[in-house]
Amino acid sequence: MSGLMLCSRQADRPYYINEFGINIYSIEEMAYYLYNNVYFVDKDFFSEELTEYIRCDFNMPDVAGQLEKNIKFGSSYAELVMLIVKASDYYSDEEIKELEYILEKIGNKSVDERMIIRADIFMKKNRYSSAFKIYKDILDKKRRAKISDESMALLWFNMGIIYAKRFAYGRAAECFLESCSYKQDDITVEKLLTSYMLAEEKEKVADVAARYKVTDENVERIRLRISECKSNIRSSAEYKNFCNELVYDGKINLEDFYGKLENIIDEWKEEYREEMT
Numbered sequence: 001m002s003g004l005m006l007c008s009r010q011a012d013r014p015y016y017i018n019e020f021g022i023n024i025y026s027i028e029e030m031a032y033y034l035y036n037n038v039y040f041v042d043k044d045f046f047s048e049e050l051t052e053y054i055r056c057d058f059n060m061p062d063v064a065g066q067l068e069k070n071i072k073f074g075s076s077y078a079e080l081v082m083l084i085v086k087a088s089d090y091y092s093d094e095e096i097k098e099l100e101y102i103l104e105k106i107g108n109k110s111v112d113e114r115m116i117i118r119a120d121i122f123m124k125k126n127r128y129s130s131a132f133k134i135y136k137d138i139l140d141k142k143r144r145a146k147i148s149d150e151s152m153a154l155l156w157f158n159m160g161i162i163y164a165k166r167f168a169y170g171r172a173a174e175c176f177l178e179s180c181s182y183k184q185d186d187i188t189v190e191k192l193l194t195s196y197m198l199a200e201e202k203e204k205v206a207d208v209a210a211r212y213k214v215t216d217e218n219v220e221r222i223r224l225r226i227s228e229c230k231s232n233i234r235s236s237a238e239y240k241n242f243c244n245e246l247v248y249d250g251k252i253n254l255e256d257f258y259g260k261l262e263n264i265i266d267e268w269k270e271e272y273r274e275e276m277t
Contacts (some may be wrong), residue, residue, distance in 0.1 A: 015050070027058050035099060036079050039106065039114040039126035046071055046080045053086075063087045078103035110146045112138050116155050128162045135159050138252035153183035160191060169199035180212070189214060193222050 014023030017033065017043060019040070024030050034041060046067065055064035063083070070080055087089060091099070102121070115134050120129035137149070147155075147255050160175030165192040173195035179188050190214045196204045209219050233239050245264065248257050 009054075010252065013057060015057070017065045018182065021163075027054070027060060027063075027084070027088045028090045030054075031085045031090045034085055035091065035095075037127060038099065038102060040111060041081075042111065043077045043080065060087065069128075077106075077108060109151075112147050113151045114149050116147070120154065121156065123158050123161070128165060131158060132162050149182040153179045153188070156182065156224060157188055157191070164191075164198075166193060168200070169195045172198060173201070173204070177208075184212065190218075196225065197226055199222060202228050 010025045015030070016023055018039070021031075022033070041042050048068075051064045051071070054067065056059050056062075067080065067083055070083060078100075082096075082100065086096065090255070091221060100125070102117075104119050105121075109117070115138060119131040119134040122128070135158065140157065143236045143257060156179035158180065160172045163169070163172035163175060173192055176188055176192035176195060180192065189208070193205055193208055193214065196208060202207045208214070209216075245260060248254070
């Protein structure tokens with residue numbers, strides 16, 4: 001969307017969307033609603049009432065006719081959404097491609113499964129807090145019966161990743177353990193063992209290795225990798241420079257030293273704010 005634009009035509013009466021309590025007056029507003037709520041809208045949205053409204057109130061009989069034909073012949077949810085979005089000429093080609101990618105991902109999945117996919121996209125964009133809120137909302141509403149085991153495994157796995165990035169290794173391990181209860185694979189088991197090692201839960205490392213038949217050789221391989229990562233971090237120039245910045249060496253006045261510390265803290269705050277968006 002390049003910016004503000006004048007709607008092609010505003011209807012005299014609104015199309016009311018009960019789920020969100022909003023009124024829509026133009027095809028552009030309809031496209032905007034679908035584009036930004038594609039995870040929540042289902043196929044029932046495309047009704048006879050909608051096609052009649054598009055025909056009479058938007059004065060777009062061709063679009064209404066195409067929509068009726070697509071509904072009659074059982075077109076997919078994605079095709080119905082794209083028909084209206086493209087008819088509006090509201091979004092750029094790049095934005096259309098992004099929407100097509102999302103629609104391909106969500107397919108005919110349930111709303112909760114769509115939300116998991118949305119959270120997964122947030123994960124790929126490093127927006128961990130946004131993803132975490134979605135996962136928590138799904139779990140808090142206890143609608144898991146509508147979600148496949150594969151999607152639940154992904155939900156718990158990604159929650160484990162988020163906790164690990166926050167250095168909450170014990171909580172991360174709990175999430176990876178839940179993920180294994182839905183779908184067990186080598187990657188999740190390895191993340192589980194790694195989390196318990198970082199949390200220094202030696203007994204639980206042994207229990208997990210025995211439960212999932214992880215060989216002593218593989219357990220040691222994970223342990224060595226953690227040790228190597230810690231060593232590489234400590235020996236890196238970035239880490240050494242950072243440590244030096246935290247130590248007052250007397251070469252500058254104390255006020256300037258505290259000013260540098262404040263800048264470092266401000267950078268941390270900014271990184272945290274970006275994650276929280």
